[in-house]
Amino acid sequence: MQNLIPVELPLVYRLLNVGGTCLVSAAHEGQEDVMPAAWNTALDIDPGLLTVVVDKSHYTRRLMDESRLFGIALPTVSIAREVMALGSVSKNDDPAKLEKSGAEFFKFEGWDMPFVKGCAGYIVCRARDEQDIEKRYDLFVGEALAAWADPRIFDGRHWLYEKAPKDLSTLHYVAGGRFYGIGQTIDI
């Protein structure tokens, strides 16, 4: 098991500030899905709010609509292949998508949603009651209820890219199977 430390909720925005592609997790009545989403960002510090765009066509979306809970995780370079697999197939088309992705899944005690091993940070969110925005823009407003990080790359307050192995960088997706990773530190 990956060693993880808790992240205080008013510091969750720092996990999101660097702009990494995330994995969205959801579960409802025994059904589960995980999908990547590049369109995520922080929305407030305290309470720790974030937004993520999940199209109506996704299996994950239906689970979010029903359960009103979802997970956000920040995958690292070490699992780029699994992230790509989770985004290349819809569970609408292949019910065995998760098993075939090559990703390893786990759950945090008390939270019924599958997370993928090998992420830099993990956030459990409750969807705010903003169905109007969800319908119009496929945009969810999530309030962080719990969060954890891999202390090799995020010490609870700060990112450690400059010290950590390169394959622990967050992933920044554009298109066409190409990801970018953090590789420079600039102090002003």
Place this chain on the structure above:
Amino acid sequence: MQNLIPVELPLVYRLLNVGGTCLVSAAHEGQEDVMPAAWNTALDIDPGLLTVVVDKSHYTRRLMDESRLFGIALPTVSIAREVMALGSVSKNDDPAKLEKSGAEFFKFEGWDMPFVKGCAGYIVCRARDEQDIEKRYDLFVGEALAAWADPRIFDGRHWLYEKAPKDLSTLHYVAGGRFYGIGQTIDI
């Protein structure tokens, strides 16, 4: 003058996908401001929509509220110091903030808002009529009306981080004067 090429509006999301910190520009009745904002992301492809969070306390916010137009630019490592300066002082406190920042400004013909030289991409947006979301979350929904990129780092369709000089990377801000830059390419 920096050489810039136009970006087709349905490809604007690619400028935003990597998750860089942006500069938000606005102007109204002769008043102008530019401020950094880490909390931005794409929202749709066609029309090219994006979101950005701009708190009510910012001078820029008032200009956006009035003009309903704003600019989004993606600064590069080469102007990290100027970005930090534009985010460290409010024009509410120092009317000469822009002049003192060290940044060089320009305008695109036909668009009355100041942009900063040395960015990887530039987007002119109209704020969608979503005052409810703006008031509740300080979240603006922008529709791209025009966009340009520096062809040394974005060729109109794709990022060129793997070929470009390192100081043309986008900036990814966390906190405490520390930025990160892209430095790895991962193809799956």
